[in-house]
Amino acid sequence: LERTLSIIKPDAVEKNHAGAILARLEAEGFTVKAMKRIHLTRNEAEGFYEEHRGRGFFDELCAFMSRSPIIVLALEREDAVARYREVIGATDPGKAAEGTIRKLYGASVGENAAHGSDKTSTAAREIAYFFAGYEVS
Numbered sequence: 001l002e003r004t005l006s007i008i009k010p011d012a013v014e015k016n017h018a019g020a021i022l023a024r025l026e027a028e029g030f031t032v033k034a035m036k037r038i039h040l041t042r043n044e045a046e047g048f049y050e051e052h053r054g055r056g057f058f059d060e061l062c063a064f065m066s067r068s069p070i071i072v073l074a075l076e077r078e079d080a081v082a083r084y085r086e087v088i089g090a091t092d093p094g095k096a097a098e099g100t101i102r103k104l105y106g107a108s109v110g111e112n113a114a115h116g117s118d119k120t121s122t123a124a125r126e127i128a129y130f131f132a133g134y135e136v137s
């Protein structure tokens with residue numbers, strides 16, 4: 001089994017869509033190995049998205065991610081990284097497939113409801129960014 005980091009982003013938490021998104025992920029076969037609700041500081045958001053520093057949307061992205069609380073999850077299933085990315089859909093909700101989480105709950109490329117690790121190697125680093133070893137069962 002593989003793990004991935006999932007973030008239910010501020011827009012989705014603000015709109016009370018977190019429960020629906022979590023239920024969908026469980027229905028898709030993901031098991032919650034760790035979960036918490038946190039309000040990132042601007043610095044913590046910048047640290048998480050360090051690889052995007054210098055890109056045009058970096059400031060907007062970090063302001064958005066630190067605007068209000070997020071829910072962070074470590075999820076496990078077979079082929080978790082790729083399957084999770086299928087379930088959330090394309091980065092731009094307008095281009096995401098019907099029925100995907102970003103199509104259902106995202107508003108724009110910036111406010112797109114969910115984050116997922118892009119590959120297995122980044123998943124381990126992303127999970128370790130948010131959870132201490134004892135918090136992940």
Ligand code: ATP
Binds near residue numbers: 057111115
């Ligand atoms: P994520 O890493 O959140 O799963 P992704 O891998 O689909 O998203 P990336 O290209 O890695 O997309 O971009 C990271 C995040 O930055 C996106 O989820 C989105 O919220 C934001 N982003 C990307 N492009 C733009 C843009 N042009 N304007 C505003 N925000 C953007």
